Amino acid sequence: MLLFMSSSAVAQQAAATAPAAGSAPMLSSEKIALIVLVVAAAAILLVLVTLLRIIKLLSNELHKMYFAERGIDIETVEKQIAATQKSGWQKLMDALTDAVPVEREKDVLLDHNYDGIKELDNSLPPWWVYMFYLTIFFAAVYLLHYHVLGTGKLSAAEYQTEMENARIAKIAHEQALAAKGMGFDMAKLAPLTDAASLESGKNIFVTNCASCHGNKGEGGVGPNLTDKFWIHGGDFKSVFNTINNGVLDKGMIAWKAMLKPQKIQEVASYIKTLQGTNPPNAKSPQGTEYKSEQTGAAAAGSTNAPADSTKTTAPKDSTANQTGAKK
């Protein structure tokens, strides 16, 4: 309070000096009036409170004097009354347990005796009964919330939301990476030509792919990768997508689970270098002939196209869909 009054005094002082200085006043006269009013109100309140306390003190003294004149020590009487009364805590405990006091136990004693074990017919403890009522109330609310009104989400729906949130977060994360130039930008996907990448691609191929596609890409369980014929498209993006998403029902693994996009790009680039190498024991061509990107010709002139030759691998995963930055 003192602090407040002194600070407002400072404010008043500042206001008084401001016009003299001729500069724009810091406080408008309205604000000063308000401050003065508040201070005045606070001062009046302080005075009133002090007065009230004095009156109360006086009346207490008069009270004591009144009883003292009649030979009663009112303070000890008050203490005695307080002693006979139960504390709030004790009252609460009594209300919650509702147990019959030990002195009156014979009132609730049942008249049978099991080898010295006697039974008291106490009422159910209210704390327990209230908890039971609470569970009933909870069940009703739960039923309404989740099954009648449908305002609550059941586990399955909650799972769905969380998966959806995670999917959105993943896309956002990938886009953020792409924006920083750290992600894998499908829009700019192109074969790598540097020796290091191709060497790495070759290593990946020999370790992971040769078992099905042959050491030199001549084919085996999997198709020949050195000819011009492709089941799932021979352009670089299609090859990338085939490796990325696999052809699960034909035994080609979706390598995105095992290889980073960068690595898939490397191995796909390596496969591209195998074109026309004519390795021994080459598996006979499968799919549609693909004319190289340079000629710009669409895959046409198929000689032994299977029924689903035009089917390209749909890029279902977000890596493939994500075009990332709008660079």
Ligand code: HEC
């Ligand atoms: C378990 C055997 C197996 C392994 C291992 C395997 N592939 Fe395949 N791959 C196949 C089969 C089978 C197909 C043919 C799918 C079809 O008929 O649609 C195929 C198809 C492909 C195609 C598409 C060919 C076309 O004609 O369109 C490419 C590209 C390819 N694999 C690359 C790879 C690469 C790269 C690896 C290693 C990272 C690899 N594969 C590992 C079995 C395999």
